[in-house]
Amino acid sequence: MSLTMLKMRLSSSTSSMPTTIHKNNLFLFLTSSSTLRQTQLLSFPRSSFTVHCMSTQKRNISPVASTPQNVSGKSSFQGSESFFRSVLASMETVYLNRNPTAKAILELVHSADEERICYDHFAFRTFGVDGYGIDSLASFFLDFGYTPRDELRFPAKKLRALWFSPPKNVIGEGGSRIGGPLPRIFISELLVDQMSPQTQEIIRKYIEVSGSGNRHAALASALGSLTWEKPLNSEFQQLVRESEYAAWTLVNGYALNHVTISTHQLKSNLRSIKNLNQFIKENGFKLNSEGGVLKVSPDGLLLQSSTVADSTSFTFSDGATESVPCSYIEFAERLILPQYNNLPEEEVKEYHRRDGFEVGNADKIFESTYKEQLTREVA
Numbered sequence: 329m330s331l332t333m334l335k336m337r338l339s340s341s342t343s344s345m346p347t348t349i350h351k352n353n354l355f356l357f358l359t360s361s362s363t364l365r366q367t368q369l370l371s372f373p374r375s376s377f378t379v380h381c382m383s384t385q386k387r388n389i390s391p392v393a394s395t396p397q398n399v400s401g402k403s404s405f406q407g408s409e410s411f412f413r414s415v416l417a418s419m420e421t422v423y424l425n426r427n428p429t430a431k432a433i434l435e436l437v438h439s440a441d442e443e444r445i446c447y448d449h450f451a452f453r454t455f456g457v458d459g460y461g462i463d464s465l466a467s468f469f470l471d472f473g474y475t476p477r478d479e480l481r482f483p484a485k486k487l488r489a490l491w492f493s494p495p496k497n498v499i500g501e502g503g504s505r506i507g508g509p510l511p512r513i514f515i516s517e518l519l520v521d522q523m524s525p526q527t528q529e530i531i532r533k534y535i536e537v538s539g540s541g542n543r544h545a546a547l548a549s550a551l552g553s554l555t556w557e558k559p560l561n562s563e564f565q566q567l568v569r570e571s572e573y574a575a576w577t578l579v580n581g582y583a584l585n586h587v588t589i590s591t592h593q594l595k596s597n598l599r600s601i602k603n604l605n606q607f608i609k610e611n612g613f614k615l616n617s618e619g620g621v622l623k624v625s626p627d628g629l630l631l632q633s634s635t636v637a638d639s640t641s642f643t644f645s646d647g648a649t650e651s652v653p654c655s656y657i658e659f660a661e662r663l664i665l666p667q668y669n670n671l672p673e674e675e676v677k678e679y680h681r682r683d684g685f686e687v688g689n690a691d692k693i694f695e696s697t698y699k700e701q702l703t704r705e706v707a
Contacts, residue, residue, distance in 0.1 A: 389462070422551070427638045447505060447588060448662070450511045451658075453517075456518055456521075460538070460541075477684065482690070488516065494509070514685065518571060520532075527566060531574065554579075555582070560644055561646055580654065586634065586658050587658070588657070588659065589604075601631045601660070618695045623692050626686070629662065629663040630660070632661075634657065637654055639702060
């Protein structure tokens, strides 16, 4: 299969909700000969088309302490940057096709700011069981030079998350969105073993149907496809009652949960997240109000907000049709760390600002896909 055909295939997903990757089609897509086995990563150097076979053993992901880092020196990017960005672009395309609010806000902000938009982070949701959790998606980003950072835990929601910092000194950072600075990656997982037996049974049923789908999590995200069959409506309702996060993941799979605009990298008055929130509300969009519209870290240096998720009609395997939540768009302003407050504005870089994430903020932002937020009237 040619690189052109592959890119066309990756960018062709425009359906409103996930379809299923069937095993035979998946391996036809991944392989150009019958001898390639257990492929996990496709790498396309500029000079030739080669397929790298990666080990399928589970990785030991050890977080590295999150500290300010100077980005001078040699690039830490691994593999083909153009290929990596094309995969992110395919994930973004699927996300924007399914979430008109996100697409409209990106266009609105661009028209008002007239400068490039930088992404702060991409976020994904997973089932933390049988290799389908954080590791399944992390392997793709680790292969291209991302570094695991801090773990976050959300006991009440029975969730765990890990974020990853992008490689340093990447060449192609002068553009907007996917063409700009590479985003942080935030991957969360449901602690399935802590759920009720009934919910565990449902999740494990679809994990089993998926087979080796966890090895192709990034591909599933880029294609906008589920790696398991569509569930029964009754199973979805069971998950909704116990964990809306679980229900979302069952019908959305590895799809991009949200992208985040880095507000402080805008040039107009919208660089203040408070101004941006007001601008968004004035244009008729609804923001997540759980814990207050503006979520602020205890140190006061990380400010976040988000819209509520869009919804779409989903047809379950039993023929029932229901509106289910898709994704949303987030906004983050990272203030300058105290030790760098005296730096001239033109010298301030991203590593001079507050890095990482905050449990209290993220806990409330998770609820952007919850029914209470989706059905709330705009104030």
